[in-house]
Amino acid sequence: MKPARPEQGPIPLSTSLRATARELQAAQPSEARSAAARSAMQAAFRLARPAAVATPRQRRWGGMLAWSGAATCAVVLLAATALLMTTPAGDVDQARPLLKxxxxxxxxxxxxxxxxxxxxxxxxxxxxxxxxxxxxxxxxxxxxxxxxxxxxxxxxxxxxxxxxxxxxxxxxxx
Structure with a gap:
């Protein structure tokens, strides 16, 4: 960009930005520099992406297994609560404490x-x-x-x- 000459007065910002945009469009990086930038971006994307992306079928089975695990836990909890609420079979006197x-x-x-x-x-x-x-x-x-x-x-x-x-x-x- 060329500096503004003092005798012309202040240059509007839009004019200065257009001139800078034209200069950037004219200056192209070398092919080697473009290839290095592309390979750096691809490496960064490989690191950011998970190693194995689940397919829709795998996600569906994973969701079903998660819900079945939660349902199993709920059933076991209900069964344990029911067992705790029942009195043991046999003589009722055996369930009482021997000493008060x-x-x-x-x-x-x-x-x-x-x-x-x-x-x-x-x-x-x-x-x-x-x-x-x-x-x-x-x-x-x-x-x-x-x-x-x-x-x-x-x-x-x-x-x-x-x-x-x-x-x-x-x-x-x-």
């Missing part, structure tokens, strides 16, 4: 328990309930869970003692 809060927790094997109930030297079913306070670490010796941080604290309890002196069960009090 405040009940005695047996500390002897069931065989020994039945032997104590049948009696021996003492009459059948004879036992004493003894109120006591146990150190917290004694709970571990009885096979009960305890907090080691509170091992020195005292725990109020009632012991079910057999006349032979064996501790049959324990009930923890608040």
């Amino acid at each position: 809060a405040g009940d005695f927790m047996p500390l002897v094997a069931p065989e020994r328990w039945s032997a104590y109930l049948e009696g021996g030297a003492a009459p059948a079913g004879a036992a004493w309930v003894v109120a006591t306070e146990l150190p917290g670490d004694r709970l571990a010796a009885l096979g009960l869970p305890y907090d080691p941080a509170r091992a020195g604290d005292r725990v109020r309890a009632e012991l079910l003692l057999h006349p032979s002196g064996d501790v049959l069960a324990v009930r923890l009090l608040r």
